[in-house]
Amino acid sequence: MRTALVTGSAGFIGFHLSRLLLDQGWRVVGVDSHNDYYDPALKSAREAWLTPHPQFRALRGTVETPGLLAGLFAAERPDAVIHLAAQAGVRHSIDNPGAYVRANLLGTFELLEAARAHPPAHLLLASTSSVYGANTAMPYRETDKADTQMSFYAATKKSTEAMAHSYAHLFGLPVTMLRFFTVYGPWGRPDMAPWLFTRAILDGSPIRVFNHGAMQRDFTYVADLVQGVARLIDAVPGGVPVGDFDSLSPVAPFRVVNIGNGAPVQLTDFIAAIETATGRTAIRDLQPMQPGDVPATWADTTLLTALTGQSPRTPVTTGVAAYVRWFVAHYGG
């Protein structure tokens, strides 16, 4: 039985990924700080679904704690490591940049040092579509230059890509950076638009619609996303190059992969899907663009499809319906 170490296992994506890996017969060791960036009760509720599984072990801890991950790697010798623990959120990073330095930069450094001492077969780290920053050429392709981040959150994530590349090169560590595109679905984050919109629409409160609704996001359904991550575990970089995608690094077993739906959706259509699923009409409070935000994201998923044989496809009408069903069941409407 193979062991996967999942950091951020009580988080939105980490929870879904851990469940999938357990279903697939992995042993999963999860680490999470359960911090209060958003309601920790949601993190505990997610973890409560995992802990009864005999092959799941949870550790409560902060990844940047010196030596914590090194000790865990030494004890568990994971075959695959999926690093999702991070301070996420574009807007929060404007007022709280220090939290991003600690969790994202120091946390990733601790992870890389642990992997250097006890190398797993494959190290996969969460990055974000936000690293494409001010790029306007669509869809975003992994080989595009991505050097103009618009938020400090994105800047820390881009930095983790550079840090991981150097360790991949120096120590021969196979590394895949996962650029996730706006993930939504059951158990989703309360700081993200799908949760905020659904809560407000059910309550009859106004929703704040930024850039007057002229926004596009490549919304990705969480079940599709974690399927992609799980399939990528066995697509270890360093073998036969995939087209020009593996030209990103001439010196290291290092790869960057977009995980998105490959189909941008207008924010207004996403809101309409929530209206349909709730049977309520949204009260729209149109607002200007928020600092740090980008007007559109769109993933080129050619590489993901080449590596895994599939890519996310769930349409927002289907995904939002499932999300709203969960929301009403979990929060009582």
Ligand SMILES: NC(=O)c1ccc[n+]([C@@H]2O[C@H](COP(=O)([O-])OP(=O)(O)OC[C@H]3O[C@@H](n4cnc5c(N)ncnc54)[C@H](O)[C@@H]3O)[C@@H](O)[C@H]2O)c1
């Ligand atoms: N959800 C998205 O749309 C999206 C998009 C792009 C990238 N990502 C990235 O994917 C990863 C997972 O995101 P998510 O949406 O599941 O977020 P999340 O906040 O729900 O999950 C992150 C988890 O990590 C934990 N954590 C945070 N800082 C920690 C620390 N220093 N030590 C230990 N645990 C810590 C949190 O308690 C949380 O449970 C993050 O790296 C995020 O930046 C997410």
